[in-house]
Amino acid sequence: MWRARTKVVALAACLSALGSCHSLDRLARVSPMGAEAAADRVNLWPLLYQNGSQLAVLWPLFDTDERGFALRPLLTHDRSNWEILPPLCWFDTDSGHWVVVPAYSTSGGYGLFPVFRRGELSHVGPVWWTRSGGSYGLFPLADFGIFSHIGPAWWTRGGTGYGLFPLFDLTASVRHIGPVFWSRREDGSLRYLLALPLFGFGSNEDSSWWVSLFGARVRDAKGRTELLNVLGPLYTYLWSGEGEDAHTHVVLWPLFTRKWSRHYDGFDVWPLFGHWNYLDGKGQVTARETSALSGLFQVRRSEQMTAVRLAPLFSYRGADGGGSEFLDWCTLIGYRAGADRASMHVLTPLVFSYEQGKDHCRWNGPLRTLHYERTGDRSEFSLLWYLYRQQTTGTETRRDFFPFCSWDSGKKESGFSFLWRLFRYRRVGEKTGGYVLFFPWGDAAARG
Numbered sequence: 001m002w003r004a005r006t007k008v009v010a011l012a013a014c015l016s017a018l019g020s021c022h023s024l025d026r027l028a029r030v031s032p033m034g035a036e037a038a039a040d041r042v043n044l045w046p047l048l049y050q051n052g053s054q055l056a057v058l059w060p061l062f063d064t065d066e067r068g069f070a071l072r073p074l075l076t077h078d079r080s081n082w083e084i085l086p087p088l089c090w091f092d093t094d095s096g097h098w099v100v101v102p103a104y105s106t107s108g109g110y111g112l113f114p115v116f117r118r119g120e121l122s123h124v125g126p127v128w129w130t131r132s133g134g135s136y137g138l139f140p141l142a143d144f145g146i147f148s149h150i151g152p153a154w155w156t157r158g159g160t161g162y163g164l165f166p167l168f169d170l171t172a173s174v175r176h177i178g179p180v181f182w183s184r185r186e187d188g189s190l191r192y193l194l195a196l197p198l199f200g201f202g203s204n205e206d207s208s209w210w211v212s213l214f215g216a217r218v219r220d221a222k223g224r225t226e227l228l229n230v231l232g233p234l235y236t237y238l239w240s241g242e243g244e245d246a247h248t249h250v251v252l253w254p255l256f257t258r259k260w261s262r263h264y265d266g267f268d269v270w271p272l273f274g275h276w277n278y279l280d281g282k283g284q285v286t287a288r289e290t291s292a293l294s295g296l297f298q299v300r301r302s303e304q305m306t307a308v309r310l311a312p313l314f315s316y317r318g319a320d321g322g323g324s325e326f327l328d329w330c331t332l333i334g335y336r337a338g339a340d341r342a343s344m345h346v347l348t349p350l351v352f353s354y355e356q357g358k359d360h361c362r363w364n365g366p367l368r369t370l371h372y373e374r375t376g377d378r379s380e381f382s383l384l385w386y387l388y389r390q391q392t393t394g395t396e397t398r399r400d401f402f403p404f405c406s407w408d409s410g411k412k413e414s415g416f417s418f419l420w421r422l423f424r425y426r427r428v429g430e431k432t433g434g435y436v437l438f439f440p441w442g443d444a445a446a447r448g
């Protein structure tokens with residue numbers, strides 16, 4: 001059964017792969033797997049399935065609902081969108097957009113791809129121009145407009161820049177000849193000079209810098225060092241400025257790191273060990289975190305919560321333990337507890353997961369072959385995806401045994417059907433009725 005349903009879904013995907021987003025949306029919406037079960041549904045899926053206003057015949061070949069219909073792969077109608085042999089032909093009656101491959105018309109223009117286009121940007125083959133006439137060209141050989149070029153030679157309108165890529169470029173802000181780059185301010189003073197890869201220096205209103213093969217240094221307007229580097233990974237010092245006032249020392253990057261600021265103080269000896277204290281801005285410790293082996297082992301404690309992880313074996317996060325983390329998700333057993341919800345998983349959430357909140361509960365078995373979810377007075381259970389599905393709202397319960405059986409129970413009404421009207425029993429209040437071998441019996445109001 002599962003293999004048969006898999007083949008049906010695969011066929012549906014193949015038939016809809018040619019469709020647009022509207023066609024794919026209908027395929028998922030008008031189907032027994034995605035619909036809310038109605039009391040008067042007809043369950044002969046995939047031959048016939050009717051659920052309220054939704055009807056699917058030989059799913060996914062034909063379906064209809066209040067928004068339109070689909071006769072795949074020939075025709076699909078969904079509100080203002082129509083598709084004929086999608087994606088070869090589609091049009092939208094509201095916007096006026098349409099496509100009849102290779103012709104098209106949108107708000108930006110119309111054309112015959114890739115031969116020509118008429119719109120704000122028009123072209124005939126490689127020749128293009130704009131509606132205003134200010135730009136035109138022969139792609140990719142030459143373009144003329146605000147920025148113009150013939151091959152590698154380029155210039156701008158008004159003569160503000162020109163060049164021969166990649167030999168030299170001369171503009172008002174940046175200039176270069178080969179590996180030498182420089183820029184000048186409006187008063188003619190030098191903003192920076194860079195000779196790659198040997199050296200460079202420059203300055204602006206609030207900082208100055210120099211860089212070379214042996215290191216680099218950046219200082220603020222008061223001459224205080226914001227960055228100092230010696231021989232690349234050998235040593236680096238960073239200062240964030242007076243606001244955060246964070247200091248970082250890195251030796252033999254990334255092996256040793258020491259950081260402190262108004263909000264944290266700690267160090268890392270990568271990948272062996274690290275310890276961090278988190279501060280409240282007044283120097284008082286609010287949380288402590290210790291980790292080892294690049295975070296595989298981690299302990300974080302504060303007044304509000306405790307978090308422990310020993311990947312890939314176990315993870316635990318208490319109240320206000322922060323967002324979900326990838327290493328926690330991959331542990332064999334994980335548990336999270338909070339003020340509003342608690343959750344756990346076994347052998348990653350793909351094998352088993354459980355979540356409990358104030359007004360909801362959800363758990364999943366391996367690859368969702370078992371699924372249960374409850375929110376308020378509504379609950380849903382499914383076995384082997386949708387081989388068996390049960391939905392309960394208040395005192396009413398709908399059950400589907402795909403592909404041919406349904407069984408409903410409740411105070412107001414109940415019923416059972418096999419192969420639609422081959423055998424059907426239904427009770428509505430005190431009235432009963434149904435079908436046997438498609439022959440009706442009982443009260444007509446109860447037959448459905």
